Amino acid sequence: MAQTLAEKIWADHAVTELDGGATLLYIDRVFLHERTGSIALKGLEAAGRSVREPGQVFCTMDHIVDTFPGRGDETRMPGGRAFITTTREAARAAGIHLFDIGDPDQGIVHVVSPEQGIALPGTTLVCPDSHTGTVGALGALAWGIGSTEAEHAMATKTLAVNRPRQMRVSFEGTLPFGVTAKDMILALIGRHTAAGGVGYVVEFAGAAVRALEMEARFTLCNMAVEFGAFSGLVAPDEKTFAYVEGRPFAPKGALWAEALEHWQGLHSDEGARFDREIHIDAASIVPQVTWGTSPQHEIPVDGDIPDPSAEADGNRRKAMERALEYMGLSPGRPLAGTPIDAAFIGSCTNSRLSDLRAAAAVLRGRRVAEGVRAICVPGSSRVKAAAEAEGLDRVFTEAGFEWRESGCSMCFFAGGESFGRGERVITSTNRNFENRQGPGTRSHLASPATVAASALAGRIADVRDYAREGT
Amino acid sequence: MNMTPFRRHRGIAAPLVRINIDTDAIIPSREMKRVSKEGLGEGLFANWRYSDVATREENPDFVLNRGPFREASILLGGVNFGCGSSREHAVWALAVLGIRAVVAPSFGSIFYGNCVRNGILPVRLDEGAIAAMASRLEATPGGELTIDLPGQVLIADDGSEYAFDIDATDKEMLLEGLDQIALTLRHDDAIHAFMARDREARPWIYSLPSPRTPGS
Numbered sequence: 001m002a003q004t005l006a007e008k009i010w011a012d013h014a015v016t017e018l019d020g021g022a023t024l025l026y027i028d029r030v031f032l033h034e035r036t037g038s039i040a041l042k043g044l045e046a047a048g049r050s051v052r053e054p055g056q057v058f059c060t061m062d063h064i065v066d067t068f069p070g071r072g073d074e075t076r077m078p079g080g081r082a083f084i085t086t087t088r089e090a091a092r093a094a095g096i097h098l099f100d101i102g103d104p105d106q107g108i109v110h111v112v113s114p115e116q117g118i119a120l121p122g123t124t125l126v127c128p129d130s131h132t133g134t135v136g137a138l139g140a141l142a143w144g145i146g147s148t149e150a151e152h153a154m155a156t157k158t159l160a161v162n163r164p165r166q167m168r169v170s171f172e173g174t175l176p177f178g179v180t181a182k183d184m185i186l187a188l189i190g191r192h193t194a195a196g197g198v199g200y201v202v203e204f205a206g207a208a209v210r211a212l213e214m215e216a217r218f219t220l221c222n223m224a225v226e227f228g229a230f231s232g233l234v235a236p237d238e239k240t241f242a243y244v245e246g247r248p249f250a251p252k253g254a255l256w257a258e259a260l261e262h263w264q265g266l267h268s269d270e271g272a273r274f275d276r277e278i279h280i281d282a283a284s285i286v287p288q289v290t291w292g293t294s295p296q297h298e299i300p301v302d303g304d305i306p307d308p309s310a311e312a313d314g315n316r317r318k319a320m321e322r323a324l325e326y327m328g329l330s331p332g333r334p335l336a337g338t339p340i341d342a343a344f345i346g347s348c349t350n351s352r353l354s355d356l357r358a359a360a361a362v363l364r365g366r367r368v369a370e371g372v373r374a375i376c377v378p379g380s381s382r383v384k385a386a387a388e389a390e391g392l393d394r395v396f397t398e399a400g401f402e403w404r405e406s407g408c409s410m411c412f413f414a415g416g417e418s419f420g421r422g423e424r425v426i427t428s429t430n431r432n433f434e435n436r437q438g439p440g441t442r443s444h445l446a447s448p449a450t451v452a453a454s455a456l457a458g459r460i461a462d463v464r465d466y467a468r469e470g471t
Numbered sequence: 472m473n474m475t476p477f478r479r480h481r482g483i484a485a486p487l488v489r490i491n492i493d494t495d496a497i498i499p500s501r502e503m504k505r506v507s508k509e510g511l512g513e514g515l516f517a518n519w520r521y522s523d524v525a526t527r528e529e530n531p532d533f534v535l536n537r538g539p540f541r542e543a544s545i546l547l548g549g550v551n552f553g554c555g556s557s558r559e560h561a562v563w564a565l566a567v568l569g570i571r572a573v574v575a576p577s578f579g580s581i582f583y584g585n586c587v588r589n590g591i592l593p594v595r596l597d598e599g600a601i602a603a604m605a606s607r608l609e610a611t612p613g614g615e616l617t618i619d620l621p622g623q624v625l626i627a628d629d630g631s632e633y634a635f636d637i638d639a640t641d642k643e644m645l646l647e648g649l650d651q652i653a654l655t656l657r658h659d660d661a662i663h664a665f666m667a668r669d670r671e672a673r674p675w676i677y678s679l680p681s682p683r684t685p686g687s
């Protein structure tokens with residue numbers, strides 16, 4: 001029978017069907033970080049259980065660790081040091097691979113996992129972190145879980161999972177100039193809401209997705225969870241295989257050939273049945289910016305802030321009113337031109353080398369507007385080193401950006417460093433929730449190029465006015 | 472893991488019917504201070520519950536600070552309740568405050584799974600039914616709902632009954648308060664058999680450089 005890509009991976013990992021309809025799925029890789037992984041490792045230890053295959057469990061330091069140059073175990077987050085040292089001790093006791101502070105391979109979990117060849121096409125990978133679906137871009141089935149489930153996955157190598165429904169989102173046609181994967185996913189969420197994908201595993205397909213480079217595909221899948229989806233994925237192709245080949249944990253030699261042969265079959269069959277199909281014309285997408293406190297509160301950068309009174313649904317209207325109040329914005333006015341206090345480029349959504357290049361192309365030879373605090377945090381230490389090797393760090397610093405060590409940094413606020421109350425930030429991250437980047441901080445999600453353009457303008461700006469064709 | 476089984480529960484319900492309530496709102500990152508499940512109750516909805524988070528001065532308008540709603544053990548929520556971050560702390564914090572069930576039209580999927588694994592019943596109910604209950608509860612705070620898991624029915628404060636769906640595996644776990652690891656290990660033979668087959672079928676999955684652990 002014709003199968004979808006997700007169904008094929010599912011079938012490859014089904015250990016047994018459980019009474020009640022869930023499937024016991026074999027989990028190939030578990031990734032942890034010091035924020036939620038530490039507690040899973042401690043919980044396992046406290047229950048007297050051990051990690052069944054420590055060689056297939058990985059951990060990184062990204063959430064709590066500082067991103068200031070010269071960092072160590074001390075961090076600005078109150079009590080943060082204990083998360084770091086506990087994680088290190090627990091990783092040692094469990095015998096798992098740790099990407100520790102100071103390791104040239106350290107970085108944000110969802111950046112490190114594909115960069116190291118830990119996530120591979122056709123694998124199942126889980127992590128107690130909601131953006132785990134990022135690596136679905138390789139043609140893997142990867143999803144975020146809670147800490148208790150992480151204990152379960154480590155102790156048993158399996159998880160009991162209810163079969164998600166199947167959705168395909170096809171982006172047909174060609175993206176216009178200045179439009180990126182970030183704009184694609186924001187447009188999808190804007191049109192179909194932050195709950196549009198609840199209960200579904202979403203395959204991204206179509207000519208515009210095939211045209212994306214691997215790193216952009218990670219951006220697309222990263223925000224599938226912001227669409228409410230169980231996970232997102234893209235069928236692997238030649239770009240995927242070229243990306244994976246030679247990575248430290250990727251198969252080598254004869255095993256590579258064998259893996260590659262298996263991976264060639266990883267695509268949805270002709271006639272495979274999806275429970276829902278969405279088609280979007282890529283040519284209809286323009287650079288997107290959010291105006292509110294949910295990723296679904298997004299509009300084209302040249303659009304007007306929507307008016308809640310035009311919204312028929314009462315709960316949605318109330319949410320819009322609350323959001324406008326929190327964001328300090330008035331309906332009916334253009335969003336572009338709104339003054340900003342800060343600009344942030346980083347996070348598992350948009351902190352890879354191609355993201356930094358796109359931002360640098362806008363920034364080169366220009367200066368950030370007076371009074372705007374601008375920060376760039378590479379997604380991994382490897383990304384940072386590669387960017388420095390081609391001089392991108394100087395483009396950022398000469399433009400007036402801070403250049404940081406890698407980590408989650410100000411993507412979220414844990415009590416340490418943050419943007420100020422009422423401050424308006426344009427950010428390449430994935431969540432514009434209330435208080436996400438600091439108490440009372442107002443976040444506007446956008447692509448790295450849009451963030452860079454806005455930093456230069458000191459206002460929310462249309463990147464198409466700044467980007468140079470051909471760069 | 473000890474989990475309180477859920478069979479039938481009657482308790483005060485508090486309406487918090489906003490759409491897309493995310494887990495950052497349920498428990499802000501800043502409130503997750505230790506590598507522990509303890510001490511999370513204070514941080515529940517901190518940015519909404521307190522008008523000054525630092526001094527813990529209560530915001531009198533927030534539903535859980537108002538009269539009988541302080542004793543609520545059931546929350547009524549909006550679409551996509553518990554979306555966002557995977558933090559299980561959101562569920563642990565709800566449990567500490569005595570919440571036994573959350574009723575919403577839809578849930579963030581990681582949050583939903585976390586509820587089930589911690590003895591909190593997530594009930595999916597039609598938006599209209601929730602809105603009707605919420606407006607009655609707002610008008611007369613202290614109204615109680617009864618939720619019967621074996622019968623999969625919610626009995627509203629006015630006596631109307633609503634059937635709800637729940638997956639059988641999730642239902643069993645909640646009813647029995649089961650430790651899921653122990654449950655799964657009943658299938659240990661199947662897991663070992665799978666791994667033996669899989670090593671043949673996908674050897675590259677098992678051939679990894681040895682781990683680099685601290686101090687090794």
Ligand code: SF4
Binds near residue numbers: 108411412429
């Ligand atoms: S970068 Fe942000 S969204 Fe990504 S894992 Fe870190 S905190 Fe989460």
